Amino acid sequence: MGNWIKKGTPYLILAALSLPLLLLYAWLFIGAFSPRTHGLIPEGFTLSNWSFLFTPWGNRPSIWVAALNSTLLAGGYTVILLLISSTAAYALSRLSFRGRRFFMMLVLVLHAFPSITLLIAIFYVLRALRLYDTLIGVALVKTALELPLGVWVMKGFFDNVSWDIEMAALIDGCSRLQAWRRVMIPMVRPGIAALAVFAFVLGWNEFLLPYIYMPSARNWTLSVFIRSVTAGGAGEILFVNYGVIAAAGLFYVLPVLLFFLFTQRYLLQIYAGGVKG
């Protein structure tokens, strides 16, 4: 009996702490399928909240356009991030060059740097490069801001591959580039998978950057789209229908939840891969 209490207590504490979050999700599910709710008690069942899937919502573009934009942003940013992280991390892990230590410290410092302070500077850079109000521009900004983390995580994975394997590849006839592509990359594949999942979810959830740097409605991502619903569109009289917002929110969060279910195995490896200096 005493043992049972001892084992159960941590779970009880965790459950109590998670309760507010669980309630939020519960409301999201219940609200999306009922015309009105009183707290968590629904008032009947309806699918009418989901009409935005088929008919445009006020003067906004279709939610499917926003969904496509979100996918493109998250996917594009993930691909760029992976390409740069896996090469930069390999160099930091394996090659000796002038300034390597300094560069590694810089990466860590940048990781800790509050990127929000760069918002205005980035705006000028994007405008100068004619990338303001474009998906690729925002994807590049997001990549730049997340690169320190990506590089550091991938470096941890490269550090864990033994030198012997790479030397064996070089002796077996690989050039340095071939050794990287044919031996090293396959060996850090779990790391790449983990970082890809992590980055995609991060990109999908991104709100601030698309909101600020892609003001045109045709470029809206889902996060910006939903914000426009809660805050009201241009010249719209604000009438908030919580049922619809819940449905849109569920539409937004569902892909991430499904994604998580299938890929959490990889995500855990981001931490298991370890970060070695």
Add this chain to the structure above:
Amino acid sequence: MRVSIERLTKRFGKVVAVQDLSLEIMDGEFVALLGPSGCGKTTVLLTVAGIYRPTHGWIRFDGKVVNDLPPRERNIGMVFQSYALYPHMTVYENIAFPLTLRRMPRAEIHRRVVAAAQLLQIEELLDRRPGQLSGGQQQRVALCRALAKEPDLLLLDEPLSNLDARLRLLARAEIKRLQKELGITTIFVTHDQVEAMTMADRIAVLNQGVLQQFDTPEALYTRPANLFVAEFIGSPPMNFLEGSLTVHGSALRLTGPEWHVTLPEGLKSWAEAVRDRDRLILGVRPEHVRLAPSEEGELRAEVYVIEPLGRDVLVNLRIGSLRLRALVPPPFPWKVGDIVGLHFDPAHLYLFDPHTGVLIGRS
């Protein structure tokens, strides 16, 4: 292929890993680099492989300097201590990988992989992945991968140290047989003097990056160049007695705090040549120490520990603060605490200079 290492020095920052090393390895020869861990032997191997560049000195293959040749152009087969198999490839793909990189025709690759696998008796493992193999199997696959390339030079970095004792004995004989059969010049790195002695044609003993002696196993055992080699080669290691030289009539004696040994005829002339030296070290191998009843021996010692080894008995003895080891045939009639007499075989004694460690002479 003939491999010449000429005045090789390798530094990492301020650390000198190898200093002024010169070795001439004949075509088809099996050479062991032997030394304690951190003595620079793996550095030598990786420099020969082309992974490291020499700081000074030259590596020559058949007379041609290869200092600037990248590893992939050296046609070397190497087996690492960790085996370094590619875990994402099957055994077949592992063995075929070096051949694929050479853009060899598929049929030729297949022929070579199968032939090499037969040679090492791993045909039934070809579809497996390295993670599914035992240590001994992985070692065979690694060796197979190195041999399938038909290399001019085979480099082995402690390939036996991750095997259990029984497998190590088998692999030792196997590698030696293969090397002689294929006639590939081979450099073998090990810290185990038994491995080096049993397998190699010649052994280069290294300590702290400096070559101590390069000779046949037999010569290292009977004519060690200095104290380090004398202690490192032979198991259990040689006994050393440090004392000062004193004259007693026509006899020369080496005298320690609680003992003295009269030098036999064979050593006298050597000792006389260095009479100005205040101290000398006498070396005697455990197998050349004879035990006798206490009243008979030249020295008297207390039995400290008895270790029966089956074929022999290893006896630890002490004379005051001095510890000696004797290897004697069983049965051993004494017990711990008994006082026994000692003789040193006069035909197998060594004299060393305690300052430089260099061998002065042997009887």
